[in-house]
Amino acid sequence: MTRERLRRTLGRGALSLLAVVVAAVWAFPVYWMVNSSLMSNARLRSGTPSFWPVNPSLSNYQAVVSGSSFASALRMSIVITLVTVVAVLAFAFLAALAISRFRFRGRVSFVLTVLFVQMLPAEGLFIAQYKMLSGAQLLNSVLGISVLYTAAIVPFTIWMLRGFVAGVPIELEEAAMVDGLSRTQAFLRITFPLLAPGLVASGVYAFLQAWNEFTIALVVLPAESAKTLPLWLRSFLSASANRGVDWGEVMAASALIAVPVIIFFLFVQGRMTSGLVSGAVKG
Amino acid sequence: MASTEVAAPEAATTTTAPRRRTRRPRVPYLLLLPAVAVLLIGLGYPVYWQVANSFREFGLAQQFGQPAPWVGLDNYVRIFTSDALWAVVARSLVFCLVNALLTVILGVLLALLMKAVPTWARLTLQVAMLLAWAMPMVAAVTVWKWLFDWRTGVVNWLLEAGGLPEFHEHHWLAEPLSFFAVATIVIVWMSVPFVALSVYAGLTQVPDEVREAARIDGANSWQQFWHITVPLIRPVLAIVLLLQIIWDLRVFAQIRLLQDGGAPVGETNLLGNFIFELGVGRQDFAGAAAVSIFVLALTALLAWPYVRVLVKELDS
Numbered sequence: 001m002t003r004e005r006l007r008r009t010l011g012r013g014a015l016s017l018l019a020v021v022v023a024a025v026w027a028f029p030v031y032w033m034v035n036s037s038l039m040s041n042a043r044l045r046s047g048t049p050s051f052w053p054v055n056p057s058l059s060n061y062q063a064v065v066s067g068s069s070f071a072s073a074l075r076m077s078i079v080i081t082l083v084t085v086v087a088v089l090a091f092a093f094l095a096a097l098a099i100s101r102f103r104f105r106g107r108v109s110f111v112l113t114v115l116f117v118q119m120l121p122a123e124g125l126f127i128a129q130y131k132m133l134s135g136a137q138l139l140n141s142v143l144g145i146s147v148l149y150t151a152a153i154v155p156f157t158i159w160m161l162r163g164f165v166a167g168v169p170i171e172l173e174e175a176a177m178v179d180g181l182s183r184t185q186a187f188l189r190i191t192f193p194l195l196a197p198g199l200v201a202s203g204v205y206a207f208l209q210a211w212n213e214f215t216i217a218l219v220v221l222p223a224e225s226a227k228t229l230p231l232w233l234r235s236f237l238s239a240s241a242n243r244g245v246d247w248g249e250v251m252a253a254s255a256l257i258a259v260p261v262i263i264f265f266l267f268v269q270g271r272m273t274s275g276l277v278s279g280a281v282k283g
Numbered sequence: 284m285a286s287t288e289v290a291a292p293e294a295a296t297t298t299t300a301p302r303r304r305t306r307r308p309r310v311p312y313l314l315l316l317p318a319v320a321v322l323l324i325g326l327g328y329p330v331y332w333q334v335a336n337s338f339r340e341f342g343l344a345q346q347f348g349q350p351a352p353w354v355g356l357d358n359y360v361r362i363f364t365s366d367a368l369w370a371v372v373a374r375s376l377v378f379c380l381v382n383a384l385l386t387v388i389l390g391v392l393l394a395l396l397m398k399a400v401p402t403w404a405r406l407t408l409q410v411a412m413l414l415a416w417a418m419p420m421v422a423a424v425t426v427w428k429w430l431f432d433w434r435t436g437v438v439n440w441l442l443e444a445g446g447l448p449e450f451h452e453h454h455w456l457a458e459p460l461s462f463f464a465v466a467t468i469v470i471v472w473m474s475v476p477f478v479a480l481s482v483y484a485g486l487t488q489v490p491d492e493v494r495e496a497a498r499i500d501g502a503n504s505w506q507q508f509w510h511i512t513v514p515l516i517r518p519v520l521a522i523v524l525l526l527q528i529i530w531d532l533r534v535f536a537q538i539r540l541l542q543d544g545g546a547p548v549g550e551t552n553l554l555g556n557f558i559f560e561l562g563v564g565r566q567d568f569a570g571a572a573a574v575s576i577f578v579l580a581l582t583a584l585l586a587w588p589y590v591r592v593l594v595k596e597l598d599s
Contacts, residue, residue, distance in 0.1 A: 016404040019396055023411035026472070030414045032437065033426045049437045091317040098314035099597075108594065110315065115593050117326050119586035121533035123555030124578040127562035127571040128329035128336075151325020154318055159593070212419040214536045215555075219563060230421040237425055238543060247429050254422040265417035
């Protein structure tokens, strides 16, 4: 009996050790990004890597932020993301209300279509989207890419919000109406506050999608002045490569993009996993 | 009106459906209007344009305003009889399947590991997974390029320190095979967290009593896993595998970014890159449209079962 228990304790210990090693391997690239961003280029090129920052400084970050193109890329990313998030939330919220609070003809077909189009890859559409925007003189414009982003993000957001709206029992609204509120008042005072977490989660999801997007931006924002942050990071690396890459600065640039995203991501991830596979988990 | 007739029996059976909803059937359509409009502009029109122009001649001349004559299936014949396309298709399919399978197998193993270890070890692993998952794609590829840098990258240094001197200043991205090995590592690293966390969520729904009962009946751990756990998480497994195949089929950006280091473009292009080069690079929009239709059709075929499973959940 005791030998059996000893064996099990040892087995659990070995598995815990394995889990920690795997965690270290998986987190290593993120750690390496931050670690390298804090060291000088001379240190990074010295041949033997340092596994913790030696003479750490923020000078790489200063160099990146004061570079000419960073401010314009940051502005572009912020404006496009804001427009997209607002449009996605408004449109998806109305559509989610329609499909979860009403029964109407075409409802199931609409949901089917929405779920289906969200699977269509940008890689199979970007040529036509490029031609469409260039025909409308909207290449390099905030409006053009925001429309494409909204169309790409709205389907999954509708699906996400539908779950939240359906989670607020209609009886609550009806009780308020019995107490003398109008339909709109009941909705605004009772249902809407209960939907706030859903709207926040969907908003963060839309933010992440628009902020990180690379492929569509590469195609429809060819001008240097219209670059978003992901495109800017790519040019930053290419420009640095011409002079023998300054990896310290490149890692500082990567970290500047990644850190806000990682923080936002931690808010929303639970929702995203359950949204994607919830149908299956319930079986 | 037809809609009130349809709604009436529903209101009779389900007492919660209030009657005033069904009297105003216009409201839901108005609510859907903005979403439908943006989908039609952003996705509907491009799909239509692509279908239409895959049957026309649309190249440089048409860029400068020449009319685009109808050519029937010529574009499809031209593209699909070229060896270049089939090489890319074969490469994309192999790459997609290898990546999807590796991702799902590793993800399941890590999910089982999370289930087996004490809470502190599980949380450590989950935080590491979330960090990798949260990395923006462009930043992630950039970091991996630094790790695999030929001169001062830490991977070459580790391999050399581990007794493999041939990796001194080894160019990983210069050869197609090692290029795809790096691409696979990057993509598997980014994708495993989603699979591991989803499957772990599925595993926590398997009641311990069931496995306990099997153990008492004399099933060993392998039998418990294969006959109890796997059937219970099969729906999650099917979904994540399907999603992974669909996502790995559309890999474009990671390849594009890795190619920046001077990799052999012709031998490392996948389907998305092929379309990009054909359309944006060589201005052969009709040919690019034909290949795009092929990619869309392939995705549609794969996505259909997933969509059907999700729709079942609509009114549950």
